[in-house]
Amino acid sequence: MDGHIEFTGIGKLFPGVQALADVSFRAESGQALALLGENGAGKSTLLKILSGDVRPDSGAISIDGRPQNFQSPLDALRAGVSVIYQERQLVPTGSVAENIFAGDLPGRFGIVDYGALRARTAEIVGKFGLNIDPDEPVGRLPIARQQMVEIMKAYRRDSAVIAFDEPTASLTDSEIAVLFRIIREMKANGKIIIYVSHRLSEIFQISDRIAVLKDGRLVTTFETSASNEDELIRAMVGRDLGDTYANLSRNDKFGDTLLEARELETEYIRKVSFALRRGEVLGFAGLVGAGRTELARAIFGADRVLSGSVIFNGEEVSFKSPKDAIAAGIALCPEDRKEQGLVLFRSIRDNIAMPVLQKLKRLLFLDRRADQKLAESAIERYGIRTTGADKLVAELSGGNQQKVILGRWTSEKIETKLLILDEPTKGIDVGTKAEVYQIICDFAKQGIGVIFISSELTEVINVADRILVMKGGRITGELARAEATEENVLALAMSE
Amino acid sequence: MVGVKVGKFLRGKIAALLAVILVVAAIFTIANKSYMSPKNIMALMTSVSLSGTLAVGLGCLLISGHVDLASGTEGCIAGIVVALLLGTGMPWPVALLLTIAFGCVMGLVNAFLVNTLGFMAFIATIGMSSVYKGLALVISNGSNVSISNQAFYDIGSGSIGIFPAPFIMMAALFAVYTLILKFTKFGRAVYLCGGNVSAARLAGVSPKRVSSILFVNSGAISAFAGAVFAARVHMGGPNNVFGAEMDAIAASVLGGVSFTGGSGGLGGAFVGLILINAFNNGLNAIGLQAYWQTAAQGVILIAALLVDYFGERGRVRALKPAS
Missing domain, CATH: 3.40.50.300 (P-loop containing nucleotide triphosphate hydrolases)
Known part of the structure; x- marks a missing residue:
């Protein structure tokens, strides 16, 4: 239960823009760390680096003290990192079950075990308490349900580190309640949660610590219980031009x-x-x-x-x-x-x-x-x-x-x-x-x-x-x- | 459960195409009794098998979101290669295997252009098609290379009952690849890549690896199809096979394979092929002038797409209130 992920001196330069500069922080197992910042503060870039989609120009990530060098999303998945993107990464024509198990279908000798696929999907859907047919093509589900399928994908992987990028943007209140229940369960199971959002009320509900980014730099980190909205907004904004x-x-x-x-x-x-x-x-x-x-x-x-x-x-x-x-x-x-x-x-x-x-x-x-x-x-x-x-x-x-x-x-x-x-x-x-x-x-x-x-x-x-x-x-x-x-x-x- | 599946099938695209095939066959039979004769059906099966075999490799590529427009010329040059190899006195199984290996190399070139250099498959394979067409002329000296190996003929013109050998082999390929696409992890990855490349990548699948395998596969199948065709006509020639890839693509799309990837299956492509060929064959049976046949073939394709278009719009409308 003493697992942690550590970001050290992460920097990333895109043509003309310093997306991230010298960002260092640490997230602990069993806790949710919220990443807060204005548009363009570097939150998404940070998640892309975490998922192996983008490689940093400088700095490193280590998990439980072991340095990681993600060359591709597969490396990050293998190291136990799942990122849930705001832009859903689903195949609309594929079934709910196939989307949840994409890239890792159950079965042996390269043959898909459809029975196990359906059963395991039904189990996950049941845990979420949602009424979704595992065989339904994802494209036929309402957007909010598609977002939940995206979340089930990460839940299924049972990764040690799970990052959410604005997960509630397209969810209704009842689904947000489900999501928060699942996140709490993940925390209880010792997962490391990284939660990106600009909805302050959510951050206060779900996070244990808050890291504030501004113009690609880490401004400060707060203990959620010891901070308030005004303080956070000031930290997000503070700059002089x-x-x-x-x-x-x-x-x-x-x-x-x-x-x-x-x-x-x-x-x-x-x-x-x-x-x-x-x-x-x-x-x-x-x-x-x-x-x-x-x-x-x-x-x-x-x-x-x-x-x-x-x-x-x-x-x-x-x-x-x-x-x-x-x-x-x-x-x-x-x-x-x-x-x-x-x-x-x-x-x-x-x-x-x-x-x-x-x-x-x-x-x-x-x-x-x-x-x-x-x-x-x-x-x-x-x-x-x-x-x-x-x-x-x-x-x-x-x-x-x-x-x-x-x-x-x-x-x-x-x-x-x-x-x-x-x-x-x-x-x-x-x-x-x-x-x-x-x-x-x-x-x-x-x-x-x-x-x-x-x-x-x-x-x-x-x-x-x-x-x-x-x-x-x-x-x-x-x-x-x-x-x-x-x-x-x-x-x-x-x-x- | 079974009842639901039957119901789904009957409302699906393949059932609609089968119905159209029955109508087409009925009309042509009324017009000319010999349309349904064993002899004509054998001719029909033989004519399906060339573009049909190409459609196996091409269909997989289309589902993955790619295309190999060179598959016709790959088959063409393979026909000449097998004829030249047989001309050296080589046993035919060895010549056939070498030709298929040559097809793999051609597929590797496509994979290199698309995945390593990052060209669009559409353009890269058009370019390679022209290269192969030219090479076919060069190595054949612009004329047909005849084959005198009698045993080899059987691959192209033998038959079991009323089933011609090329048709049996094509049907076997369809069956095997349908199973691969439906039941193997690789097959599902093909759909994943075609449906959403970035989702595939982020799920740890390598879309480049998948499409490279499919390009090589398409090259091998095209070479095989070209060799079988050469066996049927007893020669490899610079004008053989070329153009059959367009029928294969048209049939696949007609049968529900999305041109942008991610959906459809080889079963649909197979039914699409039968429809196109049954129609073309029927035009012969009623003795329509050859020039008009070409136009009519295009018209049936557009008509089928129109039916599909209106069907799809209906389905989208039916879905709307739910979302």
Whole structure:
């Protein structure tokens, strides 16, 4: 019962981002250690290293004092480590039983013993007290039940170390109760539990100790019984980037109302109402899955609006598709710029000219000179670091790719009235972030209304003029920049 | 329990295809009585066996989420290789085994391109297909290489009762591989890899190892199919076999093997093959002009996919309220 797992000096560098730096902590058998941190704090990377999916650049993991060197997920499984991922790792066409025993089906001489498979699955399902047929294809189960199957997979392996990544994100209350009962049973059996979540109430219910991560570093660890919510939130937030924000040259002249949403509803958002003025930067804060991206998609005509209305530029609009929204002067820079924003293997010039090709036409053909001029002006305006307009976007750094997208929607050939930026600084370095903030303020000065969605609290409360906080598809609060602190925004984003 | 299984089967895809086969056979029999004659059925079984044998290796690859578009040309070049080997006076079992070994090597090349270099199977095997087609022309000097080993002929043109030898061997392969896919841990790993690669990897299965084995397997089976075809026509030629892989893929998908992997089975592929070949054979039986036959073959495939499409939509709709 004196088993433990120890992380020593774990570091991981992804292109442009220090995901983890010198993270050391220890988790004991029979206890649950909660990992807490904002989005991007490094929790997921840490779990991927634990599961052997990603290899750390520095540092080591040891279990019961024996150093481990996981080269693959199989190594981690053999060493007794199971990780339950938030993105379910299931085969929808496979049965519940086959998913639970994936990679380790019962049987001898390579022949599957279906009788034993079914019996052992029924036993596990029974322990969970759920009514699930072992032969049912997993894809036919409701999402919450699929998540439970994912958990049964780890339970079945009976590993010494079991890590949960936001396990309750898609569970209902009754299933959460089952999960907590199972976790308590695991603790009683001497398992080491690592529990990643940003739901504070859960962490207080289930964990014994709490480790707080921030920007890839371990801030501190608490005994759960000796800590409180305020203390945790302060630890998650504490950081100083003051100067960057103090030096921003902001817009202070707001115009009339540019965009108004009244009780807007889609499949993902509930009765969202707000207004945005010309020249204003409106921040949207919240945790991943709070409904901010979905709100942007609703305004942009990408998701179907079920009820409510949008008033844009003085008239009620109902965009059937993003094409209509673009024609009306709305631009969206999506969160996943590589998948949804850019054509990676085309030049900077082609990417910038994309929405205005019609305007660059001379007779039937593209006017290459106008095209080139457009790109060069964006490169100069935003300081895009490149050898020329011909360079492929794929060869640029993340920050410069983001500038290409901004350049596309603000070129002289296009009249953007509303710019929606979804996580514009994701994965880009601190220096370039500061440039992007200034670019955002410059848009506002031109009278463009900006919706600035960001999961990084510090930037959203320091760059935006006004901050709306979302949770579960609703707006849970509104704060002016002067009154917003990371503590009160986070409290709204996590409010029950 | 058995009743439930029978009910499930009757509502399934294979039962639907069998029903379509019966309808097709009935129509052609009415149009031409000799459609159901033993002679025509033997011809049908013989014609099924080439693409059918390829479909065994290809079906496994498709289920794992890969494809081997070179399997036709692998068979083609194997036919020439076996003919050349037999030409040296080598005993035919040795020549056949060497040819199958050669097929394994071709499969290894595919596995190397896809798993070591990371190319997409679709493109990599199209490329290799062209390489093999060229090599087939080179080693055969562009003309057919005839086979004079009488004993070897029997593999391709012998028969037991009304069952031609190539058909028996194909059916045996289908049976063995169906059992492997259904009852062995490796077989289940094939489905796991095709259904969700990252889940497979995180469960400790190596998708690369699984697909490498399947590529080698497909190469070996393609070589075997090519050798059997050469035995049937008494020669290896640069135009043999080529193109049969498309029938094999079409039949597999028609029979419920997902092109993106993870679902379906060889049983469905087998029934799909019978349907395609029964239809093509019937077009001959009613004497449709050859040019129109090609078009009609495409039409039945698209029609079958349409039936499937609407069936699938119905099933999805039926599932919705539950979730």
